[in-house]
Amino acid sequence: MDIPSYLRRLGRPDLLGAPATLETLTALHAAHVERVPYEVLDIWLGRPTGIDPAESAARIVSGRGGYCYHLNGAFAALATAMGFRVGRHVGGVHTADAPPAITGNHLVLTVELPEGRYLADLGLGDALHEPLPLAEGRYRQGPFEYGMRPSVVAPGGWRLEHDPSGSFAGMDFALEETKMSAFTAMHEHLTTSPESGFVRTAVVQRRDRAGVDNLRGLVLTRLGHGAHRTTLETAADYFAALADVFGLTLEDATEEEKALLWKRVHAAHQAWLNGTDPAVT
Numbered sequence: 272m273d274i275p276s277y278l279r280r281l282g283r284p285d286l287l288g289a290p291a292t293l294e295t296l297t298a299l300h301a302a303h304v305e306r307v308p309y310e311v312l313d314i315w316l317g318r319p320t321g322i323d324p325a326e327s328a329a330r331i332v333s334g335r336g337g338y339c340y341h342l343n344g345a346f347a348a349l350a351t352a353m354g355f356r357v358g359r360h361v362g363g364v365h366t367a368d369a370p371p372a373i374t375g376n377h378l379v380l381t382v383e384l385p386e387g388r389y390l391a392d393l394g395l396g397d398a399l400h401e402p403l404p405l406a407e408g409r410y411r412q413g414p415f416e417y418g419m420r421p422s423v424v425a426p427g428g429w430r431l432e433h434d435p436s437g438s439f440a441g442m443d444f445a446l447e448e449t450k451m452s453a454f455t456a457m458h459e460h461l462t463t464s465p466e467s468g469f470v471r472t473a474v475v476q477r478r479d480r481a482g483v484d485n486l487r488g489l490v491l492t493r494l495g496h497g498a499h500r501t502t503l504e505t506a507a508d509y510f511a512a513l514a515d516v517f518g519l520t521l522e523d524a525t526e527e528e529k530a531l532l533w534k535r536v537h538a539a540h541q542a543w544l545n546g547t548d549p550a551v552t
Contacts (some may be wrong), residue, residue: 275287291384292384308475324345326549342361372424374457378462482494486503488543489504
């Protein structure tokens with residue numbers, strides 16, 4: 272783990288050598304969600320990715336983001352190297368039209384601290400800005416409010432309830448600790464199946480203290496105290512938004528790859544407008 276390079280990527284080189292405290296964890300968490308976007312663009316670039324934490328950390332240091340297996344996997348490695356006691360857990364994220372279940376579609380992190388156990392989750396896209404205590408209650412972070420309570424589908428586990436304005440309804444997880452290999456099969460499904468939301472929609476999200484930037488296909492939304500939505504009409508607008516809003520300059524992609532990305536995202540947007548299947552092709 273190249274801790275100095277990772278902390279520079281987060282804009283927090285001052286945290287090198289910082290004690291493993293709640294204050295340090297909170298600073299790391301906030302910097303990570305603000306600087307490292309939730310994104311699935313490699314699926315749309317036609318590039319397979321792995322979920323090995325070292326690979327994910329190198330990917331993040333190079334300027335890219337990822338989804339929960341990448342973001343939480345890399346953060347667990349960073350936090351562990353900095354002296355935190357981190358647990359990995361199997362979770363399940365669900366939308367309002369689906370029941371809660373531990374599906375394995377989410378990697379969850381908890382961190383043991385003198386103050387108690389905390390949920391640290393960089394991989395929920397438009398959710399947490401800072402860690403939450405595993406204690407039943409309601410918690411406000413910026414314009415959003417979250418709920419924490421015992422899970423009814425994971426005995427002994429917990430349930431995070433998202434703000435009503437969020438992109439999903441809730442996330443349940445079991446407290447038994449697990450290894451990254453538990454997510455290999457679901458990672459394959461999420462990145463290749465026509466039924467996967469990642470395959471159907473090119474999502475990029477970035478959380479900050481005041482709200483969320485959310486790019487779904489070509490629709491860019493800023494959600495916080497109110498909402499602002501715009502449709503990106505050209506390739507220049509699309510790549511400018513990736514760079515300016517999300518910090519994704521895609522320097523690792525060739526011009527041919529970026530042209531293919533735009534072609535696929537634009538075609539999916541047109542299919543969505545026409546009410547047909549928007550899955551990547």
